[in-house]
Amino acid sequence: MELTPEKIRLFPIVLLMIIGCFGLLNSKSILRSLLSLDLIDTATITIFVFIAGSSGFQTPIVSAQRYSSYSDPYPQAIILTAIVIGFATQALLCSVALRLGRKSPMLRYRDLEK
Amino acid sequence: MMDLQIVFPALIFLPAFVGFVGCVFPRIIFPLGVLSLLGFAASSFFALQGDFAFAFTLVGEGGIQFSVDSYATPLIFGSSITLLIVFGLFANRFTHYFYQICLVLLTALFISFSAVDLVSLFISLELLGFCAFLLVADRNDKKSLFNSFQYLIGGGLAMLIYLIGVVQAFTFTGSFLLEDLVNAPDTALCLIIAGLLTKSGVFLCGLWVPNIYSHANCQSSAILSGCVTCAGIAPIARMSQILTPISDSMIVIGVISAVVAAIYAVFERESGRALGWSSVSQLGIAILSPSYGCIYAMQHGICKALLFSTLHDDNDHPGSLSKHDSNYLNNRNSPKELLRVIVFIVASLSIMGFPFLAGFTTKTWIKYDLPFEAKLIYTTASLLTSTVYARLIFDRINVFIKRQNSSQSNSFDFAVTLNDLFSKPKNYILILSTAFLVCSSFLFPELLTIGSIQSAVVSAILGGILFVSVVGIQADDFVKPVTRTLDLVGAPFLVAALLLANLLYLKI
Numbered sequence: 266m267e268l269t270p271e272k273i274r275l276f277p278i279v280l281l282m283i284i285g286c287f288g289l290l291n292s293k294s295i296l297r298s299l300l301s302l303d304l305i306d307t308a309t310i311t312i313f314v315f316i317a318g319s320s321g322f323q324t325p326i327v328s329a330q331r332y333s334s335y336s337d338p339y340p341q342a343i344i345l346t347a348i349v350i351g352f353a354t355q356a357l358l359c360s361v362a363l364r365l366g367r368k369s370p371m372l373r374y375r376d377l378e379k
Numbered sequence: 380m381m382d383l384q385i386v387f388p389a390l391i392f393l394p395a396f397v398g399f400v401g402c403v404f405p406r407i408i409f410p411l412g413v414l415s416l417l418g419f420a421a422s423s424f425f426a427l428q429g430d431f432a433f434a435f436t437l438v439g440e441g442g443i444q445f446s447v448d449s450y451a452t453p454l455i456f457g458s459s460i461t462l463l464i465v466f467g468l469f470a471n472r473f474t475h476y477f478y479q480i481c482l483v484l485l486t487a488l489f490i491s492f493s494a495v496d497l498v499s500l501f502i503s504l505e506l507l508g509f510c511a512f513l514l515v516a517d518r519n520d521k522k523s524l525f526n527s528f529q530y531l532i533g534g535g536l537a538m539l540i541y542l543i544g545v546v547q548a549f550t551f552t553g554s555f556l557l558e559d560l561v562n563a564p565d566t567a568l569c570l571i572i573a574g575l576l577t578k579s580g581v582f583l584c585g586l587w588v589p590n591i592y593s594h595a596n597c598q599s600s601a602i603l604s605g606c607v608t609c610a611g612i613a614p615i616a617r618m619s620q621i622l623t624p625i626s627d628s629m630i631v632i633g634v635i636s637a638v639v640a641a642i643y644a645v646f647e648r649e650s651g652r653a654l655g656w657s658s659v660s661q662l663g664i665a666i667l668s669p670s671y672g673c674i675y676a677m678q679h680g681i682c683k684a685l686l687f688s689t690l691h692d693d694n695d696h697p698g699s700l701s702k703h704d705s706n707y708l709n710n711r712n713s714p715k716e717l718l719r720v721i722v723f724i725v726a727s728l729s730i731m732g733f734p735f736l737a738g739f740t741t742k743t744w745i746k747y748d749l750p751f752e753a754k755l756i757y758t759t760a761s762l763l764t765s766t767v768y769a770r771l772i773f774d775r776i777n778v779f780i781k782r783q784n785s786s787q788s789n790s791f792d793f794a795v796t797l798n799d800l801f802s803k804p805k806n807y808i809l810i811l812s813t814a815f816l817v818c819s820s821f822l823f824p825e826l827l828t829i830g831s832i833q834s835a836v837v838s839a840i841l842g843g844i845l846f847v848s849v850v851g852i853q854a855d856d857f858v859k860p861v862t863r864t865l866d867l868v869g870a871p872f873l874v875a876a877l878l879l880a881n882l883l884y885l886k887i
Contacts, residue, residue, distance in 0.1 A: 282543075289536065290869055298532055298868075302539075309542050316550055340549060343498050347542060350505045354535045357512065361528045368521050377525050378863060 271319045275312065282308040295362050295372040299355065306351040313344040384435050387447060390419075391489045398482030405475035412478050413466060416485075420459040426452045434495075444495050444556065450613045450673050451492040457677030458488050460812075461605030461684040467808040468688045469598045477517070481602065484510040491610045496555045497545045497571070500614055501538060504578050508534040511607045514599040515591055526591050533587055533867045534578065540871055541574025557617055565882040568625060572615070573875035579611025581666060582636030582659050584870045589647075589655030597687050600651070604658050605684035612662070612676045616669040628881050629666050630749075632874075634756045636663025641763035645849065650690060650774055657767050658683055660760060661730065667757070668748040675741045678729070682738065685726040685812055689719040690775070715806060720779045722809045727768040729816050731839055732761060734832040737819040742835070743826045758838070765842020766849070773846070 285308060288301030321334020362372060369376040397415055401408025425431075432448040447455075462481055487510060490503035508531065515527040548563035548571070549555060560568065577584035588608070592600040619626035637660045644656035658679075665676040729738035742761065749757055801807075820827070 286872070290865060295528070302532060302535055305536065305539050309539050309546075312543065313546050316546055319550075340546065343555070346498070346502055350502070350538075351535075353509070354505075354531065357509070358528065358531055358535075361516070361524055361531070364524055365521065365528065374863070377521075 271315070274315055278308050278311050278315065281311075293373055293375070295365065295374070295377075299358050299362065302358070303351075303355060306355075310344055310348055310351070313340050313347070317341045317344075383433060387433065387435055387445070388437060391445075391493070392486060394419075394482040394489070395486035398479040398486075401475055401482070402479050408475045408478045408482075409466070409470070412482055413463065415482075416459045416463050416466070419485075420456055420463065423452045423456040423459065427456055443499055445490075445493045445499075446495050447493050450616050451489075453674045453677040454492045454609050454613055455489060457680045458485065458606040458609065460681050461602065464681070464684050464688060464808060464812060465598050465601050465605075468805055470805075473598075477598075480510050480513050484514075484602070484606065488606055488610055492613045494614075495557045495617070497548070497557065498555050501542060501545065504541075504574075504610060505538055507607060507610050508538070508578070511603060514602060515595050517599055518594070518596050523594055526587075526594055529867050530587055530591060533871075536868055537574045537577035537584070537871045540570050540875065544568070544570025544574065557614070558621060560618065560622060565624070566879060568618075568622065569875045569878040569882065572618070572625065572628075572878060573871045575611040575615050576632070576874060577611075577871045578608075579615065579662055579666075580608045580659060581611075581632060581662050582640045584874050585636075585640075585659045585662070586870055587867050588659050589643075589652045592655035592658065592687075593649060593651035597691060600654075601684040601687040604654075604687060605680035608658065608662055609676045609680050612665055612672055615666050616672045619666075620669040624882050626669060628878055629669075630753050631881065632878075633663045633665075633667040634753055634760070636660060637667075637760035638756060638763065641760050641767060644767040645763055645770070650771055651687075653767060653771060654683070654686060654690070657730070657764060660764065664745060664757070664760065667753065668745050671741065671744040671748055675745055678737050678741045681812070682726040682729045682816070685722055685809075686730075686771075689723040689726075689809075715803070716779060716782070718806055718809055720775060722813050723775050724772050725813050725816060727772050728839075731765045731768050731842065732835050733839055734827070734835050735817060735820050737816045739831075739835055740820050740823050740826055743831050746831075762838055762842055762845065765839050766845045769839075769843045769846040 282305055285301045285304035288304065289298055292298045292301060317337045317340040319337070321332070321336055323332040323335050325335045325338045365377065366372055393415055394412075397408065397411050401411065426447075430449060431452065432446070434444065434446040434448070437443040437445065462485060466478070466481070484507065487503045487506040491500055491507060494500045494503060511534075512527050512531045515530055516524055544567045545555065547567040548560060551564055551567070552559040552562045560571075573584065579585070580588040585608075592604060595603065615629065619629050640656045640660035640663060644653045644660060647653040647656055661679045661683075662676065665672045665679065668675075725736065729736040732738045732742035746754065746757065
């Protein structure tokens, strides 16, 4: 397996994802879990965008002036939905955290898992 | 002649439309919802009889593909029936928001049963997750809120894992269709399967199931066990039909899930939690066979919905009746309670695979579809299932008899009893569903051979004996409820890693 520039570009994203997973598995309070989940979400979206851009980064709009390297519009269109869904998940989780925070303000798993 | 190309998408989105209309006009949502559910149940039943299959593409060339076929129709039938049962049995308890959530859930289920591309599947599963979150949080106390939080964060992570698998498959195949996954690398398949298994609640990923089922309202647990967990079954069955490595790994995972979860269920003392573990075990059996798995999941869903609906007495929900009233009702409702106990027993026997019930048919199909090596472990799992349900039936009858003794209804008038039974629509629903469970086994008379009946009865009796022998063991230390978020969140990673190891090195 050779290292093309496309693959090297993905390294920081994979690192971001590993940090997110580590945070999710090691967090002691709800808010940190939320942040870690958001991190993984962002990393996934960025992977989609980079993979769409593997053939080039020009905007895929047909006009008088033609470029040679268009990016693939299909994954970009798909990932819009995932962005919205991720945002909705975060909003719902935040509202639950708000409700849970009335009883136990520290939002620690240790208090909530009893 | 109407164009099926237009009719099918309209039908798929009809429940969500009815739900949102009902939010504006709360009075009409119940009759409209029940009508559309009846329509779906009837049409999918006829489609099931006639082996109906129809594939269509939304928005012309290169659009989104759907396929309503033998994987989708049984599950559509099962989820419509489950929702009908829940609507009918708990009709007086709900606000119109509950019906709205259920109907939107139904649309998400239809999409996930009939979608053949990965992205529509992702969207429908996320929608399903939100609806299930609202159902779990319906009880509105601290514990159920925390449970729903765990469900949402675990489900969200599972869907992100799934999405990473999808994008990796896309780089190799260039499309999002399920049938193109043949060219996808092993890692992508593992990530996709791990996400789907978490949503359908098979063991190790499905650790969330018992917690949530035991604590949520019984109508919510009925819907969750009857419909929501079936959503992952159809895509898994589709994938294992075309991908041999996946179907081989599914047999390993299904067998482990069936046996281990059944053992957990045997040693579990609380009835709701035991039902949850047994649900995990039954879904493990359902993923064993791609061709009959959907029908098995349908039968299991309907039976589980009945079980959860009749698990507690009707008057158990707190805060609605004063003590005097509930005493009065207890005296009056004893034939009704008896009916509930009978339905509970029939549904349990059906899941055990007792002859002349629906579960017997599906169990026999799956049994003849399995490879020889898996058959022995499958038999063990069904034996353990019999043990679990023997205990549940025993507990339920015990509670019933205790209540009868305390209320002391001495005078037993047959006419009054009958009158009482037929005065409420709830009882009609219970009787009808029991009759359905019995009748459906006679649709396939060729399966009722002496040998299979004998083995089913023997397994049920052995289960009873096993129950008597383990009844004394108090295994509180052995079965600790899994409540830590770390375990729930970490499970999909572990399953993905194990699957990858299986596909690359072990090759079971």
